[in-house]
Amino acid sequence: MEIVKLGIIGLGRMGKHYASIIQTRIKNASIIGICSVNDDELDFAKYKLEVPYTFSNHKQLLELNELDAVMIISSTTEHARHMIDVIQAGYHVFCEKPLALSVEDCQKVIRVAESKPSQISVVGFNRRFDKSYAYAKKKIEEGLIGTPFKVKSQTVDKDTLVGFQKNYVQNSGGIFLDYNAHDIDLARWFLDSEFSHVYSLGGSFKHEVFAEMGDADNVMTLGRMENGTMAHLIASRTAAHGHDTYAEITGTEGTLRVGRPAGVNLVEIYDKHGARREVVSTFLERFGESFELQIQHFVDSVQQGNRVPHSLQNALEATRVGVAMTRSFMMKKEIQIER
Numbered sequence: 001m002e003i004v005k006l007g008i009i010g011l012g013r014m015g016k017h018y019a020s021i022i023q024t025r026i027k028n029a030s031i032i033g034i035c036s037v038n039d040d041e042l043d044f045a046k047y048k049l050e051v052p053y054t055f056s057n058h059k060q061l062l063e064l065n066e067l068d069a070v071m072i073i074s075s076t077t078e079h080a081r082h083m084i085d086v087i088q089a090g091y092h093v094f095c096e097k098p099l100a101l102s103v104e105d106c107q108k109v110i111r112v113a114e115s116k117p118s119q120i121s122v123v124g125f126n127r128r129f130d131k132s133y134a135y136a137k138k139k140i141e142e143g144l145i146g147t148p149f150k151v152k153s154q155t156v157d158k159d160t161l162v163g164f165q166k167n168y169v170q171n172s173g174g175i176f177l178d179y180n181a182h183d184i185d186l187a188r189w190f191l192d193s194e195f196s197h198v199y200s201l202g203g204s205f206k207h208e209v210f211a212e213m214g215d216a217d218n219v220m221t222l223g224r225m226e227n228g229t230m231a232h233l234i235a236s237r238t239a240a241h242g243h244d245t246y247a248e249i250t251g252t253e254g255t256l257r258v259g260r261p262a263g264v265n266l267v268e269i270y271d272k273h274g275a276r277r278e279v280v281s282t283f284l285e286r287f288g289e290s291f292e293l294q295i296q297h298f299v300d301s302v303q304q305g306n307r308v309p310h311s312l313q314n315a316l317e318a319t320r321v322g323v324a325m326t327r328s329f330m331m332k333k334e335i336q337i338e339r
């Protein structure tokens with residue numbers, strides 16, 4: 001196929017970002033149909049994006065005969081059933097993280113995907129497409145830092161996103177699944193092992209509203225991996241200075257630090273306030289290019305019929321560990337992860 005014809009489910013904050021990347025940067029793909037449950041978003045699809053077909057029910061989108069693949073960027077609570085319906089309808093599928101809010105739902109999706117082995121089914125962990133994280137992984141594989149034994153990884157948003165989060169959080173699975181899904185995936189990737197135990201704690205230190213929803217605004221986790229190595233994961237909704245997402249990998253021969261500070265550029269300012277770097281404000285500023293590379297990779301895989309290995313297994317593990325972290329936080333005790 002010359003052009004990959006895409007359907008998109010979900011046109012909120014991320015769906016709009018994906019649609020914009022596809023329309024402006026992905027030369028071998030075109031958006032044919034969009035589904036959203038929000039009328040304003042459907043108008044945006046019709047009049048701003050000028051997409052040929054719009055629907056308020058994803059099953060109508062799946063009945064379009066013109067599609068090659070579907071990208072699921074809907075609320076996390078909807079991912080599992082959208083994945084199952086899209087795969088059963090015969091399409092290649094990409095889904096934003098996390099795959100589902102329970103291990104059982106992830107396993108249901110995986111069973112359906114396994115019954116359709118000729119279709120590509122992937123869950124996006126865009127940090128693997130970030131050039132700096134990917135470079136760190138390459139350096140580890142080349143043996144630069146010896147044997148890695150410790151990963152510190154954090155996902156930290158600027159406080160200004162809190163207004164959006166108050167509505168969003170109810171369909172997100174909570175801070176451990178929503179934020180730390182990335183950090184769990186990176187720790188597994190860099191340490192080449194699975195989590196065996198987690199101990200998580202945290203609270204709503206700045207915005208009580210998150211506690212009222214059973215969630216938190218700041219959390220941290222200590223994780224033990226099956227190969228004996230260690231992970232320290234942090235998530236925060238309340239940074240004053242900017243979007244401060246980074247990772248540090250320590251091995252027997254050295255340390256790699258990725259992304260700190262997340263400067264808007266390489267300029268250091270020395271003035272009456274002291275010395276400083278200005279940092280990015282949002283994850284889209286920090287990780288914009290990685291989303292584009294991730295979409296391009298999916299579209300190319302569909303076009304060329306390439307398999308994308310292990311992706312759903314990575315998504316299952318992110319949910320498994322995120323659920324265990326949430327339980328640890330709630331129960332105030334270490335949780336052993338069962339497989």
Ligand SMILES: NC(=O)c1ccc[n+]([C@@H]2O[C@H](COP(=O)([O-])OP(=O)(O)OC[C@H]3O[C@@H](n4cnc5c(N)ncnc54)[C@H](O)[C@@H]3O)[C@@H](O)[C@H]2O)c1
Nearest residue numbers: 010011012013014015036037038073074075076096097098
């Ligand atoms: N990779 C990352 O760094 C990253 C960052 C932010 C969000 N995300 C993920 O992207 C997804 C969307 O997040 P968002 O910030 O755009 O949320 P959002 O609330 O802004 O948008 C959710 C969208 O889902 C649509 N939707 C909800 N239920 C639906 C249904 N039944 N059928 C069709 N559409 C439905 C809504 O209309 C809306 O368009 C989430 O799963 C989130 O975890 C990933």
